[in-house]
Amino acid sequence: MKPTDTLQPDYFHRVVDCQWACPAHTDVPEYIRLIAQGRFTDAYLLNRASNVFPGILGRVCDRPCEPACRRGRVDAKPVAICRLKRVAADHRDAIDDRLPEIPRRKNGKRVALIGAGCASLTVANDLMPLGYECVIFESLATTGGLMRSNIPSFRLPGRVIDDEISTIIDFGVDLRLNTPVHSLKALLDEGYDAVFIGTGAPSGRELELPGRHDTENIHIGITWLTSVAFGHVHSIGERVLIIGGGNTAMDCCRTSLRLGGKDVKVVARKPRHLLKASDWELEDAEEEHVELLLNHSPEAYVIENGRLAGMRFSRVEWHEDESGRLRSKTLDEVVLPCDDVILAVGQENAFPFIERDIGIEFDEWNMPVVDETTFQSTRSDVFFGGDAAFGPKNIIWAVEHGHQAAISIHKHCQGTSVRDRLPRGVNLSSRKMGIHEWSYSNDFSALARQAMPRVDLEKRFKELEIEVELGFTVEQTCEEVERCLNCDVQTVFTDSLCIECDACVDVCPVDCLTITHNGEEQDLRKRLRVAALEIEQPLFVSGALKQTGRVMVKDENVCVHCGLCAERCPTAAWDMQKSTILIPYASDEDAGTDSWKSLKKAG
Amino acid sequence: MTFIAKPKISYAGQPKNALGLSMHDYEGTISTLCAGCGHDSISAALIQAFYELEVAPHKVTKFSGIGCSSKTPAYFMSSAHGINAVHGRMPAVATGSNAVNKSLYCIGVSGDGDSLSIGLGQFAHALRRNLNMLYIIENNGVYGLTKGQFSASADVGTKAKKGEVNEQQPIDPVITALGLGGTFIARGFSGDKEQLVPLIKAGLKHEGFAVLDVLSPCVTFNDHEDSTKSYAHTRQNFHRATRLDFIPPAEPISAQYEEGESICVNLHGGSNVMLRKAGQEYDPTDRARAFAYIEQHQKRGEIVTGLLYVDAEREDMHTLANTIDEDLIDVAFEDLCPGSAALADLQERFR
Ligand SMILES: Cc1cc2nc3c(=O)[nH]c(=O)nc-3n(C[C@H](O)[C@H](O)[C@H](O)COP(=O)(O)OP(=O)(O)OC[C@H]3O[C@@H](n4cnc5c(N)ncnc54)[C@H](O)[C@@H]3O)c2cc1C
Ligand SMILES: Cc1ncc(C[n+]2csc(CCOP(=O)(O)OP(=O)(O)O)c2C)c(N)n1
Ligand code: SF4
Ligand code: SF4
Ligand code: SF4
Ligand SMILES: [Mg+2]
Numbered sequence: 001m002k003p004t005d006t007l008q009p010d011y012f013h014r015v016v017d018c019q020w021a022c023p024a025h026t027d028v029p030e031y032i033r034l035i036a037q038g039r040f041t042d043a044y045l046l047n048r049a050s051n052v053f054p055g056i057l058g059r060v061c062d063r064p065c066e067p068a069c070r071r072g073r074v075d076a077k078p079v080a081i082c083r084l085k086r087v088a089a090d091h092r093d094a095i096d097d098r099l100p101e102i103p104r105r106k107n108g109k110r111v112a113l114i115g116a117g118c119a120s121l122t123v124a125n126d127l128m129p130l131g132y133e134c135v136i137f138e139s140l141a142t143t144g145g146l147m148r149s150n151i152p153s154f155r156l157p158g159r160v161i162d163d164e165i166s167t168i169i170d171f172g173v174d175l176r177l178n179t180p181v182h183s184l185k186a187l188l189d190e191g192y193d194a195v196f197i198g199t200g201a202p203s204g205r206e207l208e209l210p211g212r213h214d215t216e217n218i219h220i221g222i223t224w225l226t227s228v229a230f231g232h233v234h235s236i237g238e239r240v241l242i243i244g245g246g247n248t249a250m251d252c253c254r255t256s257l258r259l260g261g262k263d264v265k266v267v268a269r270k271p272r273h274l275l276k277a278s279d280w281e282l283e284d285a286e287e288e289h290v291e292l293l294l295n296h297s298p299e300a301y302v303i304e305n306g307r308l309a310g311m312r313f314s315r316v317e318w319h320e321d322e323s324g325r326l327r328s329k330t331l332d333e334v335v336l337p338c339d340d341v342i343l344a345v346g347q348e349n350a351f352p353f354i355e356r357d358i359g360i361e362f363d364e365w366n367m368p369v370v371d372e373t374t375f376q377s378t379r380s381d382v383f384f385g386g387d388a389a390f391g392p393k394n395i396i397w398a399v400e401h402g403h404q405a406a407i408s409i410h411k412h413c414q415g416t417s418v419r420d421r422l423p424r425g426v427n428l429s430s431r432k433m434g435i436h437e438w439s440y441s442n443d444f445s446a447l448a449r450q451a452m453p454r455v456d457l458e459k460r461f462k463e464l465e466i467e468v469e470l471g472f473t474v475e476q477t478c479e480e481v482e483r484c485l486n487c488d489v490q491t492v493f494t495d496s497l498c499i500e501c502d503a504c505v506d507v508c509p510v511d512c513l514t515i516t517h518n519g520e521e522q523d524l525r526k527r528l529r530v531a532a533l534e535i536e537q538p539l540f541v542s543g544a545l546k547q548t549g550r551v552m553v554k555d556e557n558v559c560v561h562c563g564l565c566a567e568r569c570p571t572a573a574w575d576m577q578k579s580t581i582l583i584p585y586a587s588d589e590d591a592g593t594d595s596w597k598s599l600k601k602a603g
Numbered sequence: 604m605t606f607i608a609k610p611k612i613s614y615a616g617q618p619k620n621a622l623g624l625s626m627h628d629y630e631g632t633i634s635t636l637c638a639g640c641g642h643d644s645i646s647a648a649l650i651q652a653f654y655e656l657e658v659a660p661h662k663v664t665k666f667s668g669i670g671c672s673s674k675t676p677a678y679f680m681s682s683a684h685g686i687n688a689v690h691g692r693m694p695a696v697a698t699g700s701n702a703v704n705k706s707l708y709c710i711g712v713s714g715d716g717d718s719l720s721i722g723l724g725q726f727a728h729a730l731r732r733n734l735n736m737l738y739i740i741e742n743n744g745v746y747g748l749t750k751g752q753f754s755a756s757a758d759v760g761t762k763a764k765k766g767e768v769n770e771q772q773p774i775d776p777v778i779t780a781l782g783l784g785g786t787f788i789a790r791g792f793s794g795d796k797e798q799l800v801p802l803i804k805a806g807l808k809h810e811g812f813a814v815l816d817v818l819s820p821c822v823t824f825n826d827h828e829d830s831t832k833s834y835a836h837t838r839q840n841f842h843r844a845t846r847l848d849f850i851p852p853a854e855p856i857s858a859q860y861e862e863g864e865s866i867c868v869n870l871h872g873g874s875n876v877m878l879r880k881a882g883q884e885y886d887p888t889d890r891a892r893a894f895a896y897i898e899q900h901q902k903r904g905e906i907v908t909g910l911l912y913v914d915a916e917r918e919d920m921h922t923l924a925n926t927i928d929e930d931l932i933d934v935a936f937e938d939l940c941p942g943s944a945a946l947a948d949l950q951e952r953f954r
Contacts, residue, residue, distance in 0.1 A: 074614045436606045444610035499834045500794055501639040501822065506647035509612045511626070530618060547838045558614040567607060570639025570822045 001521050003543040003551075006492065009426040012579040014538055015556050016487045018081055021068035023400040025583045026050045028065060028081055029488040033440065035088055036481035043088035045098055050583065052122050052168075052399050055160045058086030059469065060151055062278065062394040070485055073534070073558050074510070077449035079483045080472075087477050089160075095167070100129035100587070102171050107131035109413040112192040114181050114353075117145025118395050119386025120198035121168050122402025123409065126586040128171035130410060135192075136173055139180035143169070145200055146387075147395065149226040150248070152255050153465045184354045184382075194381045194409045197354075197368075198402070201387040205346035207243060211301030215308040218301060221248045221344035228255055228464070237339025238262040241311055243298055244344030245275035250282065252342045253290045258464045265291045265336065267298070267311075269328075271318060284468075288457065293336075297328065302335055310337040347392045367391070374418040375405040383408055406586040422589060425582035430575050431489050432566070438576055440489050442563040444509065445482040486561045490579045493552055495542040497573035500550070504565035504574055505529070510558045513565060518544070518551045528555055608633040626654045631678040636671055639826075641793030641819030641834075642741045646678040648796045649710075652803040653680060656851070663708045664700055668693040668722060671748045672714030672741035672819070691722025694729035697736055698920070703931040705921050708807055709736035715756035716746045719774045723755070730783050730812045735919040737806040737813045740776050741793075743821040744832035751824025762829035775901070776816040781894050781912055787813035788893075788912040792837055793820065795908075801849040801876070802910060808849075810871035811919045818906065842900055845887055845909035846879040868913050878910055887912050 006012060014020050018028040027046055034043035047054035051061075061082050069078030109132050113120035116138035124134040142148060144161045169175050181187055188195060204220035212218060217237065221244070227233040240256040242249045245268030256264045266285065268275055271294050275282065286292065296313040303309065312335045316328040349367060354360060359379035361369040368377050370384045377384055385401030387393060408418040431439045453470045460466050472480065505513045514528040521539065525532040532539060532555035542552040566574040611627055619625050629650040634643050653663065665685035667673035673693070676685050684707070688696040693711050701709045718726045718740050729738065744757045753761075756776070757769040780788045787809040791799040799817065806813035818837050820826050826833045850856055852873030865879045866888065878887055886892050893912045900907045931939065 074612060443607060444612060446610070446612075499639070499822075499826070500838075501641065501820070501834060502644040502647065502794060502796070503639045506644055507609055509609050509627070510614050511617075530616065533616060547835055558616075560610075560612060562607070562610065564607060564609060568638045570637065 001518060001524060001539070001541040001551075003495075004538075004540045006490075006540070007426070009424040009581065011538065012426055012428075012488075012490050013424065013581045015490060015559075016579070016581070017068040017070050018065035018079075019488070019581060021064045022050075023064065023397045024050045024403065025581060026065070027488070027581070029484055029486050030580075031088060032079070032081075032084055032481050032484040033486070035084055035477065036441065040088045040091040041093045041095060041098070044092040045095060047085055047088060048095075049585075051396060052125055052402075053118060053164045053395065054085050055089035055164050056118075056147060056156060057395060058082060058084075058089045059160065060147075060156050061085070061396055064396070070487055070558065070560075071483055074485070074560060075446075075448075079485075080449055080452075080480050083450070083452060083472055084477070084480060087472050090471050099167065099171075102128055103131040105131065106133050109133070109193040110135065110191070111194045111196065111409055111413075112137065112187055112190075113196045113198060114184075114187075115145060115198040115200060115386075115388070116140075116143040116165075116175065116177070117198050117200050117386055117398065118147060119200075119388070119398040119402045119405075120196060121165060122399045123196050123198070123385065123406045124171070124173050125168045126403060126406035127409065128168070128173065129587060130590075132410075132413070134173045136175045137179045137181045137187075138175070138177050141178050143175070143177070145198075146222070149229050150222050150251065152225065152251050153229070154254070154258065154460070154468050155251070157465065157467050181353050184360075185358050188358065188381070192381075193413045194383065196405055196409065197351075197382065197384045197388050198386045198398070199351070199388045201347045201349045201392040203348045203350050204248075204343065205348055207298060207343050207345050209298060209300050211303045211308075214303045214306070215301070217308040217339060218341045218343065221252045221342050222347060224342055225251060225255060228259065233259070235260045239338040240264045240340045240342065241336055241338045242266045242342045242344055243311075244268065244346070245270055245277055246344060246346070247277050247281050248347070249344035250277050250285045252344050253285055254288055255464070256340075256342070257288055257290070258461050263291075265293055265338075267293045267296045267313065267336070269295065269297045269316070271295060274326075296334070297330075299333065301341065308339065308341065310335050311341060347387075349388060349391060351388075373404070373421070374408040375401055376408055376412075376418055380412060403585055407584070407589060410586040410589055422584035424584065427580040427582065428490065428492065428577040429580075430577045431563075432575060436567065438489075438563050438567075440486050440576075440578070441482060442486065442489070442561065442576070444485075444560050444562050445479075447479050447483055449483065450476040450480045487559075488579050488581075489561050489563070489576050491540075491554065491559065491561070491565060492575045492577045493540070493542050493554075494573050494575075495545055495552065497571040498542075498545050498552060498569075499571055499573075500545055500547050501570060503568040503570065507564045507568040509562060509564065510560055512555045512557065512559050514553045515545070515550050516553060517549075524553060525555075528553060530555070532557060606633075620654055620657045622657055622659060624654065626650060629654045629660060629680050631676075631681045634675075634678045636674065636678075637821075637823045639822040640671065640747075641743065641817075641821070642672050642675050643678065644793040644796070645712075645739065645741055645799070645817055645819055646675050648793075648799045648803060649679045651796065652800050652807070655800070656804055656807065658708060658807075662706075663710065664697075664704060666693045666697040666700070666709070666711040666736075668713050668717035669748070670714035670717045670746065671821075672712060672743075673717055674748075675712050675741065676710075691717055691720070691725055693717070693722065694725040694734070694738075698729060698732070698734055701734055701736060701920070705735065705926070706930050709734070710807070711736055711738045713738065713740050714747070714754070715740060715742045715744060715776070716754040719755035719776060719779075720746075723774070727779075727783055730780060730785050730814065733786060733811045733917060733919045733923070735810055735812070735921065737803065737809075737815060739803075739806075739815045739817060741819040742776065742816050742832070743819050743825055744830070745821050745825045747821045747824060751821065758831040761831040762827070764824055764827055776814060777897060777907075777911060778894070780814045781890060781897075785814050785912065786811040786914045786917045787910075789814070789910045790816045790818070790906070790908045792818045792841065792906075792908060794834055794838065795841075798843070798847070798908065801847045804849040805847060805870065805874075805876045805910060808870040808872060808874045809913070809915065811917060837906060840904055840906045842905040842907050843909050844885050844896065844900075844907050844911060847910045848877045848879070850875040850877060868915055870915060876910065876913075888914065890914075
């Protein structure tokens with residue numbers, strides 16, 4: 001293999017598994033260290049720089065970082081990254097004086113943002129400090145989009161949403177509630193320099209089966225949740241069937257329990273491992289005694305005497321056919337009695353307000369054609385982001401779309417190419433303090449993952465608004481922060497210094513270093529001290545070593561960043577250096593490629 | 604040295620041996636040696652060898668004298684037995700232990716000072732009685748622990764860190780052991796585990812006194828430019844006389860070894876070693892030729908390594924003394940010490 005080029009920004013970025021997996025590249029290990037030092041406000045602001053809504057995301061993020069967390073490969077349970085984010089948000093001080101300055105004199109450009117969900121709000125957050133005038137149009141009487149209308153308040157209290165959204169609105173955004181956009185053409189005619197469409201994926205999918213329209217007791221999940229959130233619906237029958245196996249189904253069943261449901265079942269066609277709901281959402285529902293019925297394929301709504309009496313299902317078995325596709329085989333039929341059915345079988349986009357003759361191309365699925373890097377549509381002044389861009393995803397993706405769209409809108413408005421974007425960068429700085437001192441907590445801590453304390457089952461159903469999760473205690477926080485392996489404190493190797501004494505190889509507690517003769521990657525992976533079978537994880541390969549011409553190889557997979565290799569090396573050929581991944585935002589674009597890296601503070 | 608103890612981490616995909624132990628279960632306490640010391644690599648090689656041989660740690664006794672090298676038994680297999688003896692006196696203590704515990708593996712770790720200076724007499728006599736043990740000399744040419752004075756293995760002309768030149772003849776443990784009639788004589792290098800690990804395994808399985816001289820650079824006092832025991836110098840002058848493969852009892856000897864080019868030596872307990880010669884007329888079972896070969900290469904400044912001489916037939920201390928099969932430690936006290944009447948009887952027979 002060729003020597004690894006660790007200056008290429010993605011190399012060390014990939015090693016920080018959580019940050020690499022986070023769509024918005026949140027600097028997780030750094031904020032965990034700040035929390036460990038009790039610097040909650042700093043931790044909050046560091047989060048805010050990338051994910052904009054730390055209080056919200058610290059509760060309900062889809063947390064793609066956690067399955068990626070290296071700790072999960074070392075002792076099965078990842079660091080409670082998301083929960084720690086909430087600690088920062090819950091304990092921070094006021095941040096008003098640390099927010100970016102909003103220029104009094106505007107730059108003369110006006111941007112319209114449709115929808116007051118997290119995608120549009122992120123765009124406004126990034127553009128307001130640059131002097132843009134941002135106008136948000138929202139159909140509803142309130143902000144937040146699905147975060148407020150669909151994510152139940154027992155998971156995400158309204159005050160947390162208010163708090164983080166008002167920070168952005170208070171930058172001076174022109175927020176127009178109760179103002180649906182009916183015609184994009186008309187809006188464009190008002191002369192905006194750019195329009196961002198962050199209207200989400202607003203319609204819930206139907207399940208047309210016999211009996212669907214013969215009763216009032218079948219509800220579309222996301223519409224029903226909205227009605228609950230805005231106080232239009234206060235009750236539900238005692239026996240409720242939720243159809244679907246995704247996160248919406250989990251919110252519907254738990255909400256039902258709080259509105260009078262006693263016997264609440266989630267019924268899904270697929271086996272458990274194929275359900276779309278996150279493991280923790282399934283566990284949360286089961287903790288509340290929701291019954292999960294798998295491999296039940298809905299056949300008909302059973303209507304008796306004009307009333308919904310139940311639903312008929314085929315019980316199925318799944319197997320793979322020759323082409324590897326899952327096929328079902330019907331075993332028998334069952335009827336499950338119920339008073340209400342809630343359909344949670346998916347969400348769809350709809351763009352009724354976009355005329356099809358204004359230069360915005362739509363594809364065969366009636367989705368706008370959107371560039372995956374720039375978020376620009378086929379009309380240069382119209383951009384999409386969030387669920388509106390590529391279909392329903394989650395908050396953190398919507399935020400990342402917002403950041404990227406903001407860069408594009410800025411470039412578009414300044415008359416430069418939206419394609420000509422700043423690259424990511426990386427800064428390194430040594431963490432060596434003295435002979436045996438490192439300025440990070442490098443001792444491996446064997447503590448187990450902390451469990452979230454929750455409101456007792458009897459108490460939590462009393463009111464819809466009771467937040468179930470209480471947040472980590474001080475003691476829990478102190479332990480959980482130590483579980484982070486500091487993956488951003490990188491092992492940096494200088495091959496010319498190595499005398500091949502093997503000290504680092506011998507001391508590594510997870511056997512990830514090997515000095516051997518070079519070879520092709522496949523062959524090399526097999527020849528290491530412990531074969532490197534996790535092929536998604538990179539190998540570091542040094543240049544030829546002075547004494548024997550062999551190479552130092554490191555399998556990044558389970559390195560616990562303990563620094564023992566550097567501690568043990570007699571020549572300081574290994575050093576522990578903190579990598580700061582430089583992620584460009586709209587505000588960095590002005591500085592230009594060369595100078596922006598120096599503007600960003602090194603870690 | 605390091606102050607941070609190596610944590611015990613079991614990670615996904617961590618290999619285990621037939622006893623269900625990972626390599627980390629064979630480790631010792633945190634090393635207090637200088638970072639980069641060759642001795643630590645030898646500890647790591649020992650850990651690997653015992654792990655691969657699937658030896659239960661409580662079946663092992665470790666012995667040492669005094670020196671940095673003699674501290675190393677603390678750094679592997681914490682759960683084995685061990686005695687740290689006085690300077691140069693380890694062989695006597697090991698002999699006592701082995702006399703009553705013949706079923707335990709016996710391993711001594713010493714230094715060039717401990718074995719070739721103060722302890723040369725003890726070393727020679729343990730070899731002479733063919734005590735069944737692996738005797739490792741971690742050879743760095745200096746007294747590391749006392750801050751780098753030349754030891755008895757320092758080569759003529761080698762320079763100390765401050766520039767002083769050694770004029771005295773070195774005592775070469777390999778040549779010495781050959782002269783004294785050793786039954787297993789080998790040399791390795793701490794920086795080459797590929798060679799060292801099989802040498803350790805073979806030495807442990809040899810029934811008799813196995814001398815393993817391991818060049819083990821002292822990074823602090825003897826790794827500078829004009830030293831003949833540095834990492835760089837050792838690597839430049841390294842000469843492999845034989846290549847050795849250790850073959851555990853259950854494994855068949857594969858056909859890759861061609862007649863004439865390799866020699867098979869049967870060790871105790873069904874293990875074998877295959878010795879592949881480095882092309883020439885070297886014969887590790889012919890003492891006179893081994894002697895000549897080593898002499899001739901060392902004159903050229905080469906460091907001859909490998910399993911250099913082996914005689915698996917000579918009887919060890921227990922066989923020579925005709926002891927019983929059982930470990931003496933398991934024999935009842937009354938049988939071991941039949942009392943003063945029995946003693947008087949015995950004395951009578953010598954009158
Ligand atoms: C039940 C449920 C639970 C979820 N739980 C989670 C979770 O726990 N974690 C997570 O990360 N994600 C979750 N999601 C997904 C997440 O809510 C969305 O991905 C995210 O809100 C998308 O943000 P957005 O800004 O793109 O759109 P939205 O949040 O949908 O906001 C769009 C806004 O645009 C407005 N709008 C639409 N059309 C117009 C128009 N023509 N004129 C003016 N305004 C308009 C809408 O009223 C709305 O306010 C969940 C989704 C659902 C349905
Ligand atoms: C009887 C006695 N004499 C002298 C000493 C001082 N002393 C301690 S270690 C040592 C030499 C050790 O050299 P070596 O065996 O080569 O070990 P190294 O430290 O080089 O590994 C000496 C002379 C002692 N401890 N005891
Ligand atoms: S930091 Fe070094 S010693 Fe520690 S796990 Fe990583 S490679 Fe091994
Ligand atoms: S400890 Fe340092 S000098 Fe020794 S092998 Fe490792 S990197 Fe090289
Ligand atoms: S002084 Fe020399 S022999 Fe002793 S620990 Fe340090 S490097 Fe090793
Ligand atoms: Mg010595």
